[in-house]
Amino acid sequence: MDQLQTLDATKERKIQFFLLRHQNHSIVKQSVECVVQSHTTLLDLLREHLHFTGVKEACGVGECGACTVIMNGQAVRACLILAFEIAGAEIMTVEGLSDGKHLHPIQQSFIQEDAVQCGYCIPGFLMAAYELYSRDPHPDPQAIWEAMSGHLCRCTGYQSIFHAIENAQNQAKPSNFSQKDME
């Protein structure tokens, strides 16, 4: 993102936030500073300016879940949040799930269950599942369906995605789902 010499407070704001990613069985934080326009969404900031293209844009109005990211431990829709609102926040995109060498257990489970076709909706489902497991290591079916609610898939079918999320708990130790080891 371009750094502006002089900021017009009504149009641009300088913000700082933290990007989280998995690394060596822990979660690391990277501080990011950038200047955003007052109308820039978190989705545009992540995709267009920071090139985290795993965050998908579909409906753009909060109805499909494709743009879901983790913000301060909560699954949120990046198209509904203005970039300046994330000042000081901790953000994880789907790029932060794997540690660079190994997929996260939730990602492995989606592959094992053949829960991916075009893949456009999948980052959103993955982040919703990640948030679910972060607060509930053994979710029951009702909790899984609730986490999936509001996420739309035009290809794979919700049953496969449900099984992928359900079976993710068999893929790894519960600690792999925890955010308690944040640095």
Ligand code: FES
């Ligand atoms: S693109 Fe954000 S919810 Fe659809």
Ligand code: FES
């Ligand atoms: S896998 Fe294509 S939209 Fe879900």
